[in-house]
Amino acid sequence: MVPFWIAFGAAGLAAYPVYRTLIRTNTRQTVSEFAPESHQKKQGTPTMGGLIVVIGLLVALAYPSDSAWISWLVLVVGMAAIGFLDDWVVPRRWPGKRGLGWKQKLAMQVVVAVPAAYLFPLTRQDPLHVGLFALAVLFTANAYNFVDGLDGLAGSIGLLLALGLGSLAAGSSMTAVMAGALVPFLVLNAPPAKVFMGDVGSLPIGAVLGGLGYASAVLAGDASGVVAVVVLALVLIIELVPVPLQIFWVKVFKKRLFPYTPIHHAFEKAGWPESRVVWLFAIAQAVCVAGAWTLGWRTV
Numbered sequence: 442m443v444p445f446w447i448a449f450g451a452a453g454l455a456a457y458p459v460y461r462t463l464i465r466t467n468t469r470q471t472v473s474e475f476a477p478e479s480h481q482k483k484q485g486t487p488t489m490g491g492l493i494v495v496i497g498l499l500v501a502l503a504y505p506s507d508s509a510w511i512s513w514l515v516l517v518v519g520m521a522a523i524g525f526l527d528d529w530v531v532p533r534r535w536p537g538k539r540g541l542g543w544k545q546k547l548a549m550q551v552v553v554a555v556p557a558a559y560l561f562p563l564t565r566q567d568p569l570h571v572g573l574f575a576l577a578v579l580f581t582a583n584a585y586n587f588v589d590g591l592d593g594l595a596g597s598i599g600l601l602l603a604l605g606l607g608s609l610a611a612g613s614s615m616t617a618v619m620a621g622a623l624v625p626f627l628v629l630n631a632p633p634a635k636v637f638m639g640d641v642g643s644l645p646i647g648a649v650l651g652g653l654g655y656a657s658a659v660l661a662g663d664a665s666g667v668v669a670v671v672v673l674a675l676v677l678i679i680e681l682v683p684v685p686l687q688i689f690w691v692k693v694f695k696k697r698l699f700p701y702t703p704i705h706h707a708f709e710k711a712g713w714p715e716s717r718v719v720w721l722f723a724i725a726q727a728v729c730v731a732g733a734w735t736l737g738w739r740t741v
Contacts, residue, residue: 442502443613449619452497454623459496460636463487466690468529489528490629491589491642495521497622498645506614509656512561513615516648519553520582541639554578554648561652563659570659578651581674584681586640586649586716587703588722591715592632594705595643597723598676599623602650605673605730607699609657609737616653619646632716647677661737676726679704696698 464467468489488713498517502510526549527540551680558564558574589595600623607616629635638646654674658667671678683702690698701707708718 442617444504444506445617445621447504448497448501448618449499449624450621452493452622452625456493456629459490459492460487460629460697462669463489463636486634487636489525489639489641490626490636490644491521491638491640492631493626494622494638494642495571495645497625498618498649501618501622507618508562509560509613509615509652512557512652513649515557515560516553516578516652517645519557520645520648521641522604523549523553524639524644527640529641537551547583550579550582550648551575551645554582557648559651561656563656574652574655578648580681581651581654581677582647584674584677585650586643586678587680587684588705589638589643591705591719592634593627593630594719594722595638596623596627596630596718598726599646599650601671601723601726601730602626602677605733606650606653606657608734609669609673613653613656615649615720619649619653634718641683657737665736669733672736673733675729676722 454588464487489495495517498513502514502517507513523541523546525538527546531538531540540546551679553739554575557578558571559566561571561574564570564574585599588598600620603623606613607620623646626636626638630637654670657673658670661667661669680703683699683704687698687702690696699707701710705718705722708721709715713721
C-alpha cells in the first residue's frame with residue numbers, strides 16, 4: 442500500500458494549489474455546441490484538473506516499485522503533454538479552436554504509445570505484442586477521454602477500473618498508484634464539480650489503464666483473462682464505439698444512429714438528472730468489476 446499513499450499524499454497536497462492556479466490563469470472549459478442543453482451550465486468550469494492526478498502518478502513513479510515503471514512514465518509524461526497541447530496551447534494560440542484535431546491527436550498518441558509498448562517488460566519487444574499493447578493504450582486513452590465531463594463520472598469510473606485491475610494485474614503496484622492519485626481529484630470533481638479533468642489528465646490515466654489491461658490479459662495466460670479484461674472495460678467500450686459509428690452514419694446517411702454520443706449524453710438528452718446518469722454508470726462499472734474479478738479468479 443506504500444505506492445497508494447505516496448500517490449494519494451502527493452495528489453492531495455497538489456489539489457488545492459492546482460485548483461487555484463487554474464482559476465487564476467482562467468483555464469476554463471468550453472462546452473461543445475453539440476452537447477445537451479443541460480450540459481451548457483458547465484461552461485466556464487475550470488478544466489485541466491487532471492494535473493492533480495498526474496502529479497500524484499509522477500511522484501509515485503519517482504520511487505519505482507513496478508518493473509514496468511519506465512513504460513508508465515513514458516505514457517504519463519507523453520500523454521499528459523498531448524493533453525496540455527489540447528487543453529491549453531491550441532485554444533490560446535488559435536482562439537476559437539477547442540483543441541487539437543482528432544488526426545493530430547491520434548498521431549501524437551501513436552508516437553507515445555509505441556515506445557512505451559517497446560519498453561514494457563511483458564512485450565519482450567515482440568512486434569505483435571508491441572502492437573497489442575499500443576492498441577490497448579490508444580483505445581482506453583480515448584475511451585476514458587470521452588467519460589470526462591459529468592460531475593464525478595471520470596473519477597469514479599477510473600477509481601473502479603483501478604480497483605478492478607488491482608485484482609487482475611497481479612504484482613503491479615501501478616493499480617494502487619492510480620487509485621491513490623484519483624481520490625483527491627474526486628474531492629474537487631464531486632458534484633457540483635469545481636474542476637474537470639481535461640485531456641491532460643484523461644489521456645495519461647486512460648493510457649495507463651489500457652497498459653494494465655493488456656498486462657492482465659497476458660498474465661492470465663488463457664482466454665478467461667482476456668474475457669475478464671473485456672468485461673471490465675465494457676463501460677469504456679460502450680462510451681467509445683458509438684462515436685465513430687455516429688460520425689460514419691451522419692456522413693453517409695445524413696441522420697443520427699444514436700440520439701447522442703458519447704452515450705452518457707443520450708441519457709441527459711432523455712431528461713435524466715446528471716446525478717442519476719453518473720450513478721448508473723458507476724454502478725454498471727462496479728458490476729463489470731465484479732464480473733471481471735469472477736472470470737479472472739484463476740489468474741489472481
